[in-house]
Amino acid sequence: xxxxxxxxWAVVLAIVxxxxxxxxxxxSFPAQTTLEPTMMPIxxxxxxxxxxxxxxxxxxxxxxxxxxxxMGANTTCARCKSPVNWDPTQDSAxxxxxxxxxxxxxxxxxxPELASGVPVPEAEWQHITCDICHVPVGxxxxxxxxxxNQAAGQYEPVADVMELCAHCHEGQHGFEVVEEQEASPxxxxxxCTRCHGPHGAPAACTDCHDPQTGPGVAExxxxxxxxxxxxxDNGRLTIWQDPVPGxxxxxxxxxxxxxxxxxxxxxxxxxxEIDCLRCHHPLGKQSASVVPTISCEACHAQGESLFWCEYFxxxxxxxxxxAVSPAMP
Numbered sequence: 001x002x003x004x005x006x007x008x009w010a011v012v013l014a015i016v017x018x019x020x021x022x023x024x025x026x027x028s029f030p031a032q033t034t035l036e037p038t039m040m041p042i043x044x045x046x047x048x049x050x051x052x053x054x055x056x057x058x059x060x061x062x063x064x065x066x067x068x069x070x071m072g073a074n075t076t077c078a079r080c081k082s083p084v085n086w087d088p089t090q091d092s093a094x095x096x097x098x099x100x101x102x103x104x105x106x107x108x109x110x111x112p113e114l115a116s117g118v119p120v121p122e123a124e125w126q127h128i129t130c131d132i133c134h135v136p137v138g139x140x141x142x143x144x145x146x147x148x149n150q151a152a153g154q155y156e157p158v159a160d161v162m163e164l165c166a167h168c169h170e171g172q173h174g175f176e177v178v179e180e181q182e183a184s185p186x187x188x189x190x191x192c193t194r195c196h197g198p199h200g201a202p203a204a205c206t207d208c209h210d211p212q213t214g215p216g217v218a219e220x221x222x223x224x225x226x227x228x229x230x231x232x233d234n235g236r237l238t239i240w241q242d243p244v245p246g247x248x249x250x251x252x253x254x255x256x257x258x259x260x261x262x263x264x265x266x267x268x269x270x271x272x273e274i275d276c277l278r279c280h281h282p283l284g285k286q287s288a289s290v291v292p293t294i295s296c297e298a299c300h301a302q303g304e305s306l307f308w309c310e311y312f313x314x315x316x317x318x319x320x321x322x323a324v325s326p327a328m329p
Contacts, residue, residue, distance in 0.1 A: 042137055042142045044142070045137045045142055045143065046142075047140075048140075051140055054198075057197050058200055061199060063128040064127050064128075067122050067125045074118075075117050076094055076117055078120060081128070082126045082128065083132050084148075087118065096115065096117070145158055147164055177192075180235060183269045184268060184269045184270050195208075209228075219231075226252070227249065229267040229270065231274050231276075233255045233269065235255075235269035237257065237265075244264070247264070253291075254266065
């Protein structure tokens with residue numbers, strides 16, 4: 001009888017022991033692991049309401065319409081304009097894209113395709129989507145920012161928004177926006193989203209500054225076709241009257257940069273110190289006035305003034321030639 005009981009207990013133990021071991025294993029804490037580069041800390045996730053608001057702002061932004069219109073090789077341009085379409089293995093095309101000689105053509109002629117470039121059809125173009133700057137979480141995204149590195153095939157952490165934007169908006173091809181912003185004496189330390197919507201909403205100086213109030217009211221009223229940055233640029237960019245019909249700055253006086261061709265580009269290096277000589281007086285023997293039809297009467301009624309024009313350098317020799325002469329009509 002005792003043998004039978006021990007036999008029963010042996011069977012019970014044989015069944016229970018493995019189960020107890022399995023349960024204990026499930027309850028034990030996992031060993032501490034090292035955070036890998038692909039393992040991004042997620043943090044808060046966007047709610048449905050936040051996601052809908054972000055998508056609406058993005059759809060109205062330039063980030064949602066980045067197709068290159070066939071200008072150059074979309075394969076290489078996609079590095080910033082549509083990162084998931086970028087093919088980092090196209091080494092030859094990438095080198096051609098950095099060679100100014102690849103785009104040499106007669107003024108006004110279409111920019112040629114890069115010989116080694118592989119165009120991406122517009123139907124397949126993804127633009128700059130949410131998952132370039134935010135890690136996907138289910139049907140939503142993390143509200144924290146990260147950068148999708150297409151070449152590495154993983155997300156990279158970024159310290160702040162400026163570092164994120166700098167992945168594309170720096171250097172000559174990015175119009176040196178980040179470099180300009182860092183040099184700006186009046187917006188020192190500002191992140192891009194301080195002015196621009198976090199999901200690409202357009203920004204204008206007048207969102208914060210009212211041109212009809214403050215010490216510059218009279219000058220603002222006299223310059224209705226002048227972009228704010230033409231006067232307030234601190235980077236000594238050249239200024240022109242935009243000649244592109246139907247463009248966003250048509251006939252506007254504005255700073256410009258060279259990126260494939262001369263292009264109107266609002267300066268991000270700004271100051272409150274204004275130098276009217278940049279437009280209204282000759283810039284030297286090699287350069288005419290930006291505004292060649294300026295005259296004294298444009299600022300002084302009937303040519304009269306009770307004070308010396310502060311925009312001329314006063315010549316201490318009244319019998320000598322004036323230091324600077326205006327360009328008369």
